[in-house]
Amino acid sequence: DQQVKQNSPSLSVQEGRISILNCDYTNSMFDYFLWYKKYPAEGPTFLISISSIKDKNEDGRFTVFLNKSAKHLSLHIVPSQPGDSAVYFCAALLQTGANNLFFGTGTRLTVIP
Amino acid sequence: DAGITQSPRYKITETGRQVTLMCHQTWSHSYMFWYRQDLGHGLRLIYYSAAADITDKGEVPDGYVVSRSKTENFPLTLESATRSQTSVYFCASRQGTDQPQHFGDGTRLSIL
Numbered sequence: 001d002q003q004v005k006q007n008s009p010s011l012s013v014q015e016g017r018i019s020i021l022n023c024d025y026t027n028s029m030f031d032y033f034l035w036y037k038k039y040p041a042e043g044p045t046f047l048i049s050i051s052s053i054k055d056k057n058e059d060g061r062f063t064v065f066l067n068k069s070a071k072h073l074s075l076h077i078v079p080s081q082p083g084d085s086a087v088y089f090c091a092a093l094l095q096t097g098a099n100n101l102f103f104g105t106g107t108r109l110t111v112i113p
Numbered sequence: 114d115a116g117i118t119q120s121p122r123y124k125i126t127e128t129g130r131q132v133t134l135m136c137h138q139t140w141s142h143s144y145m146f147w148y149r150q151d152l153g154h155g156l157r158l159i160y161y162s163a164a165a166d167i168t169d170k171g172e173v174p175d176g177y178v179v180s181r182s183k184t185e186n187f188p189l190t191l192e193s194a195t196r197s198q199t200s201v202y203f204c205a206s207r208q209g210t211d212q213p214q215h216f217g218d219g220t221r222l223s224i225l
Contacts, residue, residue: 042219043205043217044156046213089156093211095211099169104155
């Protein structure tokens, strides 16, 4: 059963506007949540993370929000740029064990110039 | 250059053939992983390794074999390729259990 879900396979946003990518999870024991960004013909690259004890983490144009009671996190990109067009994977991490990172299915973001 | 490299980047083969995908990392990371990416499934873990000579199955291990005789290398072998194994394969590594994973650029494998 998928422990991390991204229910929107795609999202289109105008350049300069806000992009909001959503992610839901089922396991309340996750310690960290991460977002990865993937361009075509490249591997995923780490973008930003948040600890389960925080509700917000900001890095430049990227902010991740965590709502533990709803088991929901979101990635906000403001302002969106055409170079942000990529597939974004949400992932959740348990801080024990080797096989402890669980990925969502990804959301393809298209930023329209 | 330091990093994680996969080879080949593209491979076409026929059903029943054996094919090996290579993964090499220069960071001396303890943990290494193999994923496949398929439409609608995201990244699914095939096998992982916590250290040299220690490997374990992930979510979708059937039809695959791995080995890790050296820390820096983690080859993935399809012993008898099937069409359902057509996919993009990503290798990843990380140092600790709470560190982000670093991915290679992938191998696109087509099985005819």
